[in-house]
Amino acid sequence: MRAFLRVSILMALVFLSGAATAFAQTVQNGSDERERTESDLSKQADWPSPVDDMERFTFILADVLEYRPKGDESDFRWDIEGWHGGDYNRLWFKSEGERNTAFKADYDIDFQLLYGRFVRRYYDFQAGARAETQTFRGSSVTRAHAVIGLEGLIPYRYEIKSALFISQKGDVSARFTIEKNYLVTQRLILQPRFETNAAVQRVEKFTTGRGLNNIELGLRLRYEIRREFAPYLGVSFDRSFFGTADLVRQEGGDPRQVRFVVGVRMWF
Secondary structure: OHHHHHHHHHHHHHHHHHHHHHHHHHHHHHHHHHHHHHHHHHHOOOOOOOOOOOOOEEEEEEEEEEEEOEOEOOEEEEEEEEEEEOOOEEEEEEEEEEEOOOOOOOEEEEEEEEEEEEEEOOEEEEEEEEEEEEEEOOEEEEEEEEEEEEEEEEOOOEEEEEEEEEEOOOOEEEEEEEEEOEEOOOOEEEEEEEEEEEEOOOEHHHOEOOEEEEEEEEEEEEEOOEOOEEEEEEEEEEEEOHHHHHHHHHOOOOOEEEEEEEEEEEEO
8 A cells, every 4th residue: 555655656746747847848938939929020010000990081972863854844963972081080071952843942952061970880970061052032042050960870771861950040950861772683772762851940041941841752773783883763752841831832842742763873
């Protein structure tokens, strides 16, 4: 029995001695490897960062660029936006309008210049200025706004744009747009689109009543010849409400419009 214990203790001592030697060798090898790595890295100190999140890009999207035939009242409409900047800070521009429409005025144009800041995944906070111009009783009228908005992508790829406008006279209005792309095939895409405007005050010369002003429902089917270029066909329904509808009638317009459209969506 004593002999067995002596043998066991001896074997344990041999095992521990070997383990200690192996551990010391591993530490020494790791130290040597670290020194070699640091030496190699010091020679490559001019390597670029693996993630360049400060690079600047430019993007322009003509989401709506279309002709809307309707007898002698045919017109065209556009909704274009773009930005320049990086992942966190961007300079945005937006332009939306229509020409020779029976819905509201001979023309109605607005342009926005905004600063955009990334606030969370898929969302940009935007603030800046907006200029709006349209015809009123045969003459051109213009007003300026401060703009606060949010633009982004909610789950299941619904794209939203929301903005609050405050004019130089304190008139407050808002706009909300939502759209979604449904892939019929890899190139054929159906896009429902909804836009609405509302105002707190009545502003007659801008054909704006108090409350809900109008809604626009659109359905466009496009074919992507290239991802960046896609002609489309569709239909657009416009409807004014309440005081805005009354002002449209006073100007000789129709508060309810159904238009077939043909256009192109492109980006670069």
